[in-house]
Amino acid sequence: MNKPTEIELKTALVAATTMEEHNKDPFYIAKTLLNHDYRLKHFEELLKAADLYINHGHTDREHMALVQCIEKLNEPENHKQDDDT
Secondary structure (H helix, E strand, O other): OOOOOHHHHHHHHHHHHHHHHOOOOOOOHHHHHHHHHHHHHHHHHHHHHHHHHHHOOOOHHHHHHHHHHHHHHHHHHHHHHHHHO
């Protein structure tokens, strides 16, 4: 499967946001797309931090950046779980 173009992605995200706002997402497709888009951005940050840490040294600063990226990835999931219970 090909990666969506920037225009396709923006169009899909606008449609997903509209679906969510109007509560017209019976199969949770819009919710899933919006969540994945949000989390993908954090995973991309994590990948950059891991690459920097592994390939360019193991300093405390790079280690802390890596840890912070992991914490960011865990935060939204933990808050969402709290909201659903």
